[in-house]
Amino acid sequence: MRTGRIPSKLRSAQVAGRSSTARKLLEQAEDAQKRLAILATASTVLATSMQIDELLDRLARVLTPGAADWCIIETFGESGKAEQVAVSHRDRLAAEELAAFLRTNPLATTGGGPIAAVLAGGEARLLRPADVSGAVARAASDRG
Numbered sequence: 001m002r003t004g005r006i007p008s009k010l011r012s013a014q015v016a017g018r019s020s021t022a023r024k025l026l027e028q029a030e031d032a033q034k035r036l037a038i039l040a041t042a043s044t045v046l047a048t049s050m051q052i053d054e055l056l057d058r059l060a061r062v063l064t065p066g067a068a069d070w071c072i073i074e075t076f077g078e079s080g081k082a083e084q085v086a087v088s089h090r091d092r093l094a095a096e097e098l099a100a101f102l103r104t105n106p107l108a109t110t111g112g113g114p115i116a117a118v119l120a121g122g123e124a125r126l127l128r129p130a131d132v133s134g135a136v137a138r139a140a141s142d143r144g
Contacts, residue, residue: 038066056086064088070095074102076119081106101143111142 045058052075060071073086087099109119114135118125127135 034066038062053084053086056084057088060086060088065090072098072102074107074115076107076109105143108142111138113138113140113142115139116142 041062042059045055045062048055050058056073056075060073063071069089071086071088073084074082075084077083082102085099085102087095087102089095089098107115107119109116114125114127116139
């Protein structure tokens with residue numbers, strides 16, 4: 001019976017496995033550091049005193065592309081009408097076009113799309129990538 005010795009092929013596999021695990025841990029740590037940096041910058045933006053529309057625009061720009069491909073922030077008054085709109089995307093023209101659309105096409109808060117559902121229920125929703133295209137179509141149908 002042999003004890004204490006690990007065959008060289010197995011030893012190489014173990015070292016390679018550790019290297020892979022270490023690489024994954026390093027990637028996770030780097031991703032976490034990026035998320036913390038985004039949060040720190042967002043906190044700084046939120047702590048500054050400025051007009052609400054400028055604050056929302058800066059916050060949306062901070063969150064893209066590091067945290068999301070798109071960032072859309074709308075605030076709604078008591079009447080349910082959008083009061084401020086901020087949109088950010090890598091493609092500034094696409095963001096400006098969407099912002100203009102949102103400002104000129106009010107949200108029907110009684111609609112069946114995801115934004116109307118959030119406004120009605122008061123709870124945020126996170127969409128899986130597979131659900132985004134359907135949610136976008138439903139959200140577009142909620143616009144006047």
